[in-house]
Amino acid sequence: MRKWFILLLTTVAALGLGWGFFGENGFLRGQSNTGAARAQTSPIFTTAHSSVGEAVRHFFGIRSEAQQPIAYTHKAHLDRSITCDTCHTGVNTGPQARIPDIRDCMECHEFVAMDKPVIQQITAMWERGEDIPWQRVYGFTDEAHVRFNHAPHIRADVECSMCHGDVAQMTVAERVVDHTMGFCVNCHTQRGASNDCLTCHN
Amino acid sequence: MQESSTATTTNGPAKWGMAVDLDRCTGCEACVTACHAENNIPTVGANQAAAGRAMHWIRIERYFEGEFPDVHVKFRPVLCQHCDNAPCEPVCPTYASSHTDEGLNAQVYNRCIGTRYCANACNYNVRFFNWFNPIWEKPLHLQLNPDVSLREVSVMEKCTFCVQRIKEAKIDAKRDARPLADGDVKPACVQSCTANALVFGDLNDPESAVSRLSRSPRGTKLLGDLGTQPKITYLQREG
Numbered sequence: 001m002r003k004w005f006i007l008l009l010t011t012v013a014a015l016g017l018g019w020g021f022f023g024e025n026g027f028l029r030g031q032s033n034t035g036a037a038r039a040q041t042s043p044i045f046t047t048a049h050s051s052v053g054e055a056v057r058h059f060f061g062i063r064s065e066a067q068q069p070i071a072y073t074h075k076a077h078l079d080r081s082i083t084c085d086t087c088h089t090g091v092n093t094g095p096q097a098r099i100p101d102i103r104d105c106m107e108c109h110e111f112v113a114m115d116k117p118v119i120q121q122i123t124a125m126w127e128r129g130e131d132i133p134w135q136r137v138y139g140f141t142d143e144a145h146v147r148f149n150h151a152p153h154i155r156a157d158v159e160c161s162m163c164h165g166d167v168a169q170m171t172v173a174e175r176v177v178d179h180t181m182g183f184c185v186n187c188h189t190q191r192g193a194s195n196d197c198l199t200c201h202n
Numbered sequence: 203m204q205e206s207s208t209a210t211t212t213n214g215p216a217k218w219g220m221a222v223d224l225d226r227c228t229g230c231e232a233c234v235t236a237c238h239a240e241n242n243i244p245t246v247g248a249n250q251a252a253a254g255r256a257m258h259w260i261r262i263e264r265y266f267e268g269e270f271p272d273v274h275v276k277f278r279p280v281l282c283q284h285c286d287n288a289p290c291e292p293v294c295p296t297y298a299s300s301h302t303d304e305g306l307n308a309q310v311y312n313r314c315i316g317t318r319y320c321a322n323a324c325n326y327n328v329r330f331f332n333w334f335n336p337i338w339e340k341p342l343h344l345q346l347n348p349d350v351s352l353r354e355v356s357v358m359e360k361c362t363f364c365v366q367r368i369k370e371a372k373i374d375a376k377r378d379a380r381p382l383a384d385g386d387v388k389p390a391c392v393q394s395c396t397a398n399a400l401v402f403g404d405l406n407d408p409e410s411a412v413s414r415l416s417r418s419p420r421g422t423k424l425l426g427d428l429g430t431q432p433k434i435t436y437l438q439r440e441g
Binding site: 043145198 | 300302303306308310311312335336337338339340342343348349350351352353354355362365366369373376377
């Protein structure tokens with residue numbers, strides 16, 4: 001009798017997990033971006049996980065690679081000594097670095113490299129009034145409750161590469177640095193910056 | 203941050219506090235609305251509110267005096283008193299509720315596991331438990347404040363004295379290489395108070411507006427005899 005009961009429980013658990021992993025929007029099908037999938041489809045905005053799979057992935061801190069819609073390249077731009085803040089305009093002044101939108105691209109590409117197929121693709125999107133749906137590479141989950149701020153770091157001469165790796169050699173940005181709490185707190189201790197919990201969490 | 207927490211004329215960390223002039227409060231509740239907008243505080247609906255699950259980091263308490271038709275209403279804004287000897291802190295098993303160098307009574311949501319001991323220990327009823335994941339009907343989510351994180355289900359939340367504004371003011375002051383001046387930091391409730399009933403500032407600076415008001419002979423502490431040492435001073439009504 002007891003054996004059968006245990007077998008039943010195991011089956012239920014396995015089915016549940018299976019649904020979480022393979023089901024609609026499940027673990028193996030999930031989107032890489034924090035909240036991006038749920039943000040678009042539902043009429044409400046909530047901090048709840050949209051599926052068991054998403055909850056499991058958040059819990060274990062698993063994120064899949066971002067798939068960018070355009071074969072964008074950092075290297076081609078940075079080789080021509082275009083600076084980071086030409087595109088990431090907020091980085092010196094505020095919390096967010098900002099990811100450029102299509103109008104920022106067109107400021108140059110209306111005149112530069114118009115013969116390249118990628119640029120023609122972008123120009124066509126621009127003419128249709130569309131934006132480029134970039135996927136996020138870095139960023140925290142809601143539950144991490146982290147409020148990051150770029151500007152004080154740039155003013156304190158912390159290099160982009162400390163936190164983002166050598167972007168100048170990348171095509172699209174890759175997540176090469178893990179923004180764990182230890183990573184932040186170690187440098188703050190070394191540099192004498194605040195390690196009060198509320199500095200980063202509020 | 204050792205150097206940058208230097209505030210106004212004093213050395214060392216600030217000690218943030220507030221003074222509430224009850225003679226000036228008209229009970230308009232602008233502060234309540236401003237607080238909700240600034241701090242992404244969700245509403246829970248009429249049914250849950252009736253069950254005592256509404257969340258208001260600041261509220262206006264009403265007291266009626268006299269017999270009809272000669273009734274007087276007195277108002278008292280109540281928010282977290284940021285006690286120096288806070289009863290909510292020692293009861294937290296995970297140190298989610300703790301004191302910062304600047305005297306803020308902090309709630310670190312990451313650490314909170316939702317025991318609700320702190321809310322039970324608090325004498326002022328100013329800690330709120332998230333019974334549900336908060337919900338905003340689209341497009342209302344577009345007005346959420348990006349400087350304040352969203353609290354999920356089973357997390358305790360409370361007034362922070364708008365710590366995001368304190369941080370911003372300090373970062374701006376450092377950028378401009380000037381000391382933080384009295385009045386640079388205004389929490390949302392203080393900013394929205396049309397009657398100037400609420401005054402916020404550094405209690406370690408004897409010349410700040412809040413320090414001067416706190417020394418007033420009208421000054422009292424809410425439930426002061428409990429020994430919680432609140433950092434909010436209420437100036438009693440004379441009228």
